[in-house]
Amino acid sequence: MPSYDSRRQRAGPRFPEIEPYANGWLAVDDLHQLYWETCGNPRGVPVVFLHGGPGGGCEPQHRRFFDPAFWHIVLFDQRGAGRSTPAAELRDNTTPRLVADLERLREHLGFERWLLFGGSWGSTLALAYAQAHAKRCLGLVLRGIFLARPAEIDWFMHGMGQFFPEAWRSFAGFLPEAERADLLGGYYRRLTDPDPARHLPAARAWDRYECACSTLLPPNATQRTEAGPAAVLAIARIEAHYFVHRAFLDDDQLLRDIARIRHLPCTIVQGRYDVVCPPVTADALARAWPEAELVIVADAGHAVREPGITRELVAAVERMRGRVVPESAC
Numbered sequence: 001m002p003s004y005d006s007r008r009q010r011a012g013p014r015f016p017e018i019e020p021y022a023n024g025w026l027a028v029d030d031l032h033q034l035y036w037e038t039c040g041n042p043r044g045v046p047v048v049f050l051h052g053g054p055g056g057g058c059e060p061q062h063r064r065f066f067d068p069a070f071w072h073i074v075l076f077d078q079r080g081a082g083r084s085t086p087a088a089e090l091r092d093n094t095t096p097r098l099v100a101d102l103e104r105l106r107e108h109l110g111f112e113r114w115l116l117f118g119g120s121w122g123s124t125l126a127l128a129y130a131q132a133h134a135k136r137c138l139g140l141v142l143r144g145i146f147l148a149r150p151a152e153i154d155w156f157m158h159g160m161g162q163f164f165p166e167a168w169r170s171f172a173g174f175l176p177e178a179e180r181a182d183l184l185g186g187y188y189r190r191l192t193d194p195d196p197a198r199h200l201p202a203a204r205a206w207d208r209y210e211c212a213c214s215t216l217l218p219p220n221a222t223q224r225t226e227a228g229p230a231a232v233l234a235i236a237r238i239e240a241h242y243f244v245h246r247a248f249l250d251d252d253q254l255l256r257d258i259a260r261i262r263h264l265p266c267t268i269v270q271g272r273y274d275v276v277c278p279p280v281t282a283d284a285l286a287r288a289w290p291e292a293e294l295v296i297v298a299d300a301g302h303a304v305r306e307p308g309i310t311r312e313l314v315a316a317v318e319r320m321r322g323r324v325v326p327e328s329a330c
Helices: 060-065 095-111 122-134 151-156 167-173 175-190 196-212 229-244 279-288 307-320
Strands: 003-005 022-027 034-041 046-050 072-078 114-119 137-143 264-269 293-297
Touching: 022 095, 022 122, 022 167, 034 095, 046 060, 046 095, 060 072, 060 307, 095 122, 114 122, 114 307, 122 137, 137 307, 151 175, 151 229, 167 175, 167 196, 175 196, 175 229, 196 229, 264 279, 264 307, 279 293, 293 307
Parallel strands: 003 293, 046 072, 046 114, 114 137, 137 264, 264 293
Antiparallel strands: 022 034, 034 072
């Protein structure tokens, strides 16, 4: 298993802010329309950013992991997330449909192959897509690995409290005592209630819990802005939906089918103190995929905005430049 010591290299900051040169909405069925945008080099090597959550949506900062002179950068919001419509929609929102959406977007944009870049839930979706469409992938850059196994979902709902007991008490305490034996069920009932007076308080409680556990050091007021109600509802409701349905995957599906993609280049960036998606999961993936490069960031938790995570993701994408074949991708 090739490994990479994050102390050996200090990559520079993210690339400058850029604006998309094209965007639109792609109708993937009679209900859902996905927002997409492209920026960077129209003749460059395609790379697609897969956001977390599920339900998290893309942000302008996500364009900045890629050299715009080299990469043809694609961002899009998955079903129910970000600017996609309908917002926070659970109908027809499953992992196989997200995989099909990604393939339809590739075809819509006219790419033969592309590099996959995904963190947290984005790593889950990247692996699921690559295993279904390996011939369409140039490689993968993954961060904060989540394989959507039952133990990982249980860890989110209960285990994170071992490190953040105050946050977990607040999270569990939001529900009436009689419902605390089934936290996921109690939250799911509220998050899917059509009444904003029921679903918005639950969404904010879920969001506060996840954010409190996401970084090595507590974010200060200048590092995080309070998300609006639509964004908070989307991430909480869609996450709970996928958790209830075990991400619409077999328990060990992504590890079981890893042989389908072991020929592809892959870098895994993992925070040593990631409590949301603990390193044991990244380690399991790396052991199943010994050709992959595993980068353990010694001074980081889960969040992509942490300096060490950002630094190593930028460096990983830069190293990929020498491992992709532009003429096969464009």
